[in-house]
Amino acid sequence: MTTSTADLDLLAERAAQAAPVLAASSAAERAAWLRAVADVLDANLAELVAIADEETALGEPRLRGEVGRTSGQLRLFADVVLEGSYLEAIVDDADPAATPPRPELRRLLVPLGPVAVYSASNFPFAFSVLGGDTASALAAGNPVIVKAHSGHPRLSARTAELAIGALAAAGAPEGSLALVEGRAAGEALVQHPRIRAAGFTGSLSGGRALFDLAAGRPDPIPFYGELGSVNPVVITPAAAAARGEQLAGGLVGSFTLGAGQFCTKPGVVFVPAAAEGFVGTVTAGAADATGGRLLTERITEAFPAGVERLAADPAVRVLATGSGETAPTVLETDAAAVAQRPDDLLEEVFGPTTLLVRYTDEAQLLAALDAVPGSLTATLHSEPGDDVAAVLARLSDRAGRVLFAGWPTGVAVTWSQHHGGPWPSTTSGHTSVGATAIRRFLRPLAFQDAPQHLLPAALRDEALTGIPHRRNGRLVG
Amino acid sequence: MTTSTADLDLLAERAAQAAPVLAASSAAERAAWLRAVADVLDANLAELVAIADEETALGEPRLRGEVGRTSGQLRLFADVVLEGSYLEAIVDDADPAATPPRPELRRLLVPLGPVAVYSASNFPFAFSVLGGDTASALAAGNPVIVKAHSGHPRLSARTAELAIGALAAAGAPEGSLALVEGRAAGEALVQHPRIRAAGFTGSLSGGRALFDLAAGRPDPIPFYGELGSVNPVVITPAAAAARGEQLAGGLVGSFTLGAGQFCTKPGVVFVPAAAEGFVGTVTAGAADATGGRLLTERITEAFPAGVERLAADPAVRVLATGSGETAPTVLETDAAAVAQRPDDLLEEVFGPTTLLVRYTDEAQLLAALDAVPGSLTATLHSEPGDDVAAVLARLSDRAGRVLFAGWPTGVAVTWSQHHGGPWPSTTSGHTSVGATAIRRFLRPLAFQDAPQHLLPAALRDEALTGIPHRRNGRLVG
Structure with a gap:
């Protein structure tokens, strides 16, 4: 199924018609719409998970958990909208005695208009039709047109059908949500005059192509893309010595989770040259591991090709190859080679593989580390006695989230969560997960000397008492 | 004077060296540096204004006021840094009982790294070497490399010299601020690997060219540009009848202020077809007005060319031509023509001219109004009995600041001020003036399960008590 140009135009016009209605909706209305969508997702969990498992092979337990994360995310954004801080309301009262006299100014954030959302292959719920981009764009008051991922078309269509029905039943305007299918429609979508912003999770090549289309428009629009990440891990000599076995087990679990198809998979692990115990346990664990089916045909073809390309490099050794449809693989190289040829050695390989990089000294x-590309996450396993200042400075510079325990796979959706990092992991200085993701789909608007009744409802004196805001420079909780 | 490639490389390397030092500086340190720069500007006001007047012909009173605005802006950002909300600190405590167990997460905003700032011709202080882009980027903890505007090279050099000296004396690292000159250096700057973001105020053509260079990099960077604005004004029949003369006087004052070279000059004024009194007074006022020298040779050549191109349009009439080096000019057309051919009739003409657009009904x-390009401001002059809902919806959609009294020229620098709007007035959903302009030069960074001593100072428990933040979903003032 592909969406024709005429159909896309129709959907975009409907979204444009819905935009002012959504923009004028109250926080309570939007929160109710988001919760209605969360409820319909939960109510149809069994059916949706069954379709998703057929299309993605991610397995029922993982997919059930992902639905919970996705409906939880929609409900978090309902809370965010009701709480009201996201409006960033600021009031400066008039000061007629100032030189020059100061007018009254009231500012808040307003929705951008119709948003294009590009679904990801690897999270058929949490980064797809009703994922974080859709939830945050709708919460901000924007209509959303989702480009379905070709890896789970039936799930996309059914999810959209349920959500569109739930939105209509809850009173949201027609055109609040729509789905388009096919690559051509995806390319036309980001260039459509009615679209005011885009959210994307996917590959570097696909994301860059859409980014270039967004930036090349007569009227460029913001493109919030998450494009790929190697997620470096550093293990200090002291940590390898103190808990090498435990770390090795954690690493194998993390890089094979979901068949290695997480955006936050630890793809490059810096290991002391002398840490034979850690390396041996990782090698044994990976050799024992079994890999299942990958998400799509393209990914299934790209994985062995990526592993073979790396393995053919004279600086790389294959340490372990597991079993199953997609054999988990551990590769090894050394830090000097990485520093010299990062482009050859640090390209992301999507799937269950990781590269151990042995280093002899700091x-x-x-x-x-200076050669590691921008990543969503960086992980530092050290011991209390270690001096990690220099390493931490580099990891903070190269990543959006720095972990000091555990592994980067698994992203709790909370107020503080951050998913994003320097290029190419994301295209912008914003997060795609967590409460503040809503900021991507809003712009500031100020009102000077407005009569109260002409202000947006949220900026009137009686509404301001209910939301956190700043007045004359001071925060008012 | 132009900056060579070798010199640019050297300055960029120095900025990159300064970046981690600035990023690690305390709020108190950065506030002191900003105030030191503000002080040196004020202390050298007479000398700087004299150079500026020679180079720009903007006149001493205006330039003195602009220095005050510029030093005030630097001090506002010192306040913003000390207040701490700009960090957007968010903490979610660990919840080991949750399923899955939730780690501790702490998030704040961190500086991007070296920022390129492109000076504007029309504000040699407030949007130039020490203007709002520089102030907000430095406040965020980023080194700044300013591209001097060719319209005021001596002022740029002297301002930079004074500021660099003041920063050094106050203890800021070498490389915190630098100046480059020449078009080639400007183009190389936005493409330089060390540069992480850019701020720009200038023409649509120049801004678009730099935007394209920023977006076309192997690693695209954010380009915060302000590119041009027609700033529509709507006068209702009731307002024209009630206070047509007063409004006419205000309009003439606003569109001729600073020889019509404000970004917020009212360039298109929608006037009732029957408002002969208003139109007559504007015409008479403009015919009596005298225009002085324009900022640069290029602007001096472009102004009459732009006016003549418009005047040659069959739908346009010249109502008044004033006197002086640059004759203030009022043109007139009708709303039907604007709706049909907005590209012909609504192109910004930089200088003392405005276009009255006569309309017969709503x-x-x-x-x-649907055809008006995105603008920094929109102004609505109405009377209490008017039903302006439909007009206001369109103005809010097309602009970043909506005024209900007065005129858009003159921008108070306050917490709530907003300077920015839909393309082409700006390239982004952010403001270039006011406290929140600092957000453009920051990115989120989260720390998961970090030991207290490895957190950035601002995120440690003892520091958090001093800054507004969110903890477990609740704002803590």
């Missing part, structure tokens, strides 16, 4: 480690 | 007015 200077070598730091030089290699 | 339907015609609304159709014409």
Whole structure:
């Protein structure tokens, strides 16, 4: 199924018609709409998970958990909208005695208009039709047109059908949500005059192509893309010595989770040259591991090709190859080679593989870290006695979230969560997960000397008492 | 004077060296640096204004006021940094009982790294070397490299010299601020690997070219540009009848202020077809007005060319031509023509001219407003009995600041101020003036399960008590 140009035009016009209605809706209305969508997702969990498992092979337990995360995310954004801080309301009262006299100014954030959302292959719920981009764009008061991912078309269509029905039943305007299918429609969508912003999760090549289309428009629009990430991990000599076995088990669990198809999979692990125990346990664990089916045909073809390309590099050794449809693989190289040829050695390979990078001393480690591309996450496993200042400075510079325990796969959706990092992991200085993701789909609007009745409802004196805001420079809770 | 590639590389390397030092500086340190720069500007006001007047012909009173605005802006950002809300600190405590167990997460905003700032011609202080882009980028903790405007090279050099000296004396790291000159250096700057973001105020053509260079990089960077604005004004029949003379006087004052070279100059004024009194007074006022020298040779050549191109349009009439080096000019057309051919009739003409657009009824007015390009401001002059809902919806959609009294020229720098609007007035959903302009030069960074001593100072428990933040979903003032 593909969406024709005429159909896309129709959907975009409907979204444009819905935009002012959504923009004028109250926080309570939008919160109710988001919760209605969350409820319909939960109510149809069994049916949706069954379709999703047929299309993605991610397995029922993982997919059930993902539905819970997705409906929870929609409900979090309902809370965010009701709480009201996201409006960033600021009032400066008039000061006629100032030189020059100061007018009254009231500012808030307003929705941008119709938003294009590009679904991801690897999270058929949490980063797809009703994922974080859709939830935050709707919460902000924007209509959304989702480009379905070709890896789960039936799930996309059914999810959209349920959500569109729930939105209509809850009173949201027609055109609040729509679905388009096919690559051509996806390319036309980001260039459509009615579309005011885009959210994307996917590959570097696909994301870059859409980014270029968004930036090349006569009227460029913001493109919030998450494009790929190697998620470096550093293990200090002391940590390897103190808890090498435990870390090795954690790493194998993390890089094979979901068949290695998480955006936050630890793809590059910096390991002391002398940490034979850790490396041996990782090797044994990976050799024992079994890999299942990958998400799509394209990914299934790209995985062995990526592993073979790396394995053919003279600086790389294959340490372990597991079993199953997609064999988990551990590769090894050294930090000097990474520092010299990062483009050859640090390209993301989507699937169950990780690259151990052996370093002999801190200077070598730091030089290699300087070559790591921008990532969603970076993980540091150290011991209390370690001096990690220099390593931490580099990890903070290269990533959006720095972990000091555990592994980067698994992203709690909370107020503080951040999913994003320097290019190419994301295209912008914003997050795609967590409460503040809503900021991407809003713009500031100020009103000067407005009569109260002509202000947006949220900026009137009686409404302001109910939301956190700033007045004359002071925060008012 | 132009900056060579080798010199640019050297300055960029120095900025990159300064970046981690600035990022690690305390709020108190950065506030002191900003105030030191503000002080040196004020202390050298007489010398700087004299140079500026020679180079721009804007006149001493205006330039003195602009220095005050500029030093005030630097001090506002010192306040913003000390207040701490701009960090958007958010903490979610660990919840080991949750399923899955929730880690501790702490998030704040961190500086992006070296920022390129492109000076504007029309505000040699407030949007130039030490203007709002520089103030907000430095406040955020980023080194700044300013591209001097060719319209005021001596002022740029002297301002930079004074500021660099003041920063050094106050203890800021070398490389915190630098100046480059020449078009080639400007183009190389936005593409330089060390530069992480850019701020720009200038023409649509120049801004678009730099935007395209920023977006076309192997690693695209955010380009915060302000590119041009026609700033529509709507006068209702009731307002024209009630206070036509007063409004006419205000309009003439506003569109000729600073020789019509404000970004917020009212360039298109929607006037009732029957408002002969208003139009007559504007015409008479403009015919009596005298225009001085324009900022640069290029602007001096472009102004009459732009006026003549418009005047040659069959739908346009010249109502008044004043006297002086640059004759203030009032043109007139009708709303039906604007709705049909907005590209011909609504192109910004930089300088002392405005276009009166006569409308016969609301339907015609609304159709014409739909064709108005995105603008920094929109102004609505109405009377209490008017039903302005439909007009206001369109103005809010097309602009970043909506005024209900006065005129858009003159921008108070306050917490709530907003300077920005839909394309082409700006490239982004952010403001370039006011406290929140700092957000453009920051990105989120989260720390998961970090030991207290490894957190950035601002995120440690003892520091958090001093800054507004959110903890477990609740704002803590």
